[in-house]
């Protein structure tokens with residue numbers, strides 16, 4: 191199969207990511223089917239897609255007509271047999287559970303044509319953990335998206351059993367779809383960006399948990415030197431401190447690393463107070479109008 195032949199895409203799971211991915215492919219002219227387990231979830235997915243499309247129109251990224259044409263290319267179903275019909279590429283976005291992902295791929299292996307390429311959008315798992323359940327490991331790899339509302343970067347990560355042809359077709363297809371493709375030469379937890387990002391946030395947490403400098407000064411340092419509008423603690427407020435805590439606590443437990451545990455305990459204090467960041471109006475900063483957005487923050491005039 192050539193990249194140009196990929197016209198019909200199946201999105202498995204119409205949640206946060208499935209919606210964004212479905213809309214992106216539809217905006218690029220592909221016919222998209224979203225499969226999920228309940229009709230009401232699919233109705234919610236379609237409503238969510240309308241909202242994202244409307245925001246793209248407001249931002250003048252697409253016209254009203256283009257938004258309508260893209261929406262018309264998206265169909266939904268809870269019937270797996272219907273979903274699998276004549277599909278060229280599958281993009282899986284079900285919850286982060288290797289057993290569930292394995293089951294879903296195994297089901298669709300029995301229903302999709304032999305030519306269909308299977309991709310997973312997993313954030314933290316490795317494709318090799320469930321490659322055998324796809325029934326076609328040579329035609330399977332990770333095609334991982336970030337937040338398509340703000341960027342089009344994708345990680346393309348094969349597992350040791352993926353064949354070269356599949357890697358090349360997916361690379362070319364990503365380019366055709368207007369995606370910025372980052373190619374991994376081998377499996378790596380956290381791909382490329384997330385691996386760097388986790389280390390960056392972890393270093394900032396270590397500085398604060400060890401009381402080396404204040405939260406504001408850690409952010410001012412990053413913002414001042416790198417000429418950035420936001421620092422690591424501003425970013426954690428935006429991601430949500432409970433998410434940052436959960437990830438840090440999980441890895442502290444997995445690795446037994448004492449500093450990671452100290453960092454998790456540091457974040458937990460905020461979680462226990464209900465100070466989760468931007469969404470609760472308070473985290474490391476107060477919202478709206480956090481001090482790091484005010485003029486003079488980097489110069490230290492309002493810290």
Ligand SMILES: NC(=O)c1ccc[n+]([C@@H]2O[C@H](COP(=O)([O-])OP(=O)(O)OC[C@H]3O[C@@H](n4cnc5c(N)ncnc54)[C@H](O)[C@@H]3O)[C@@H](O)[C@H]2O)c1
Pocket residue numbers: 202203204205206207208225226227231282283284285286287294311312313314335336337
């Ligand atoms: N949310 C993010 O920022 C983000 C970013 C990149 C990658 N990811 C990854 O994408 C995947 C999905 O994440 P999400 O945030 O969209 O999750 P989500 O919970 O918002 O959506 C998951 C969807 O999968 C559906 N689902 C559950 N079981 C199913 C099944 N058996 N068959 C079909 N659909 C089923 C659910 O009903 C739900 O609609 C995860 O692997 C996650 O790690 C998430």
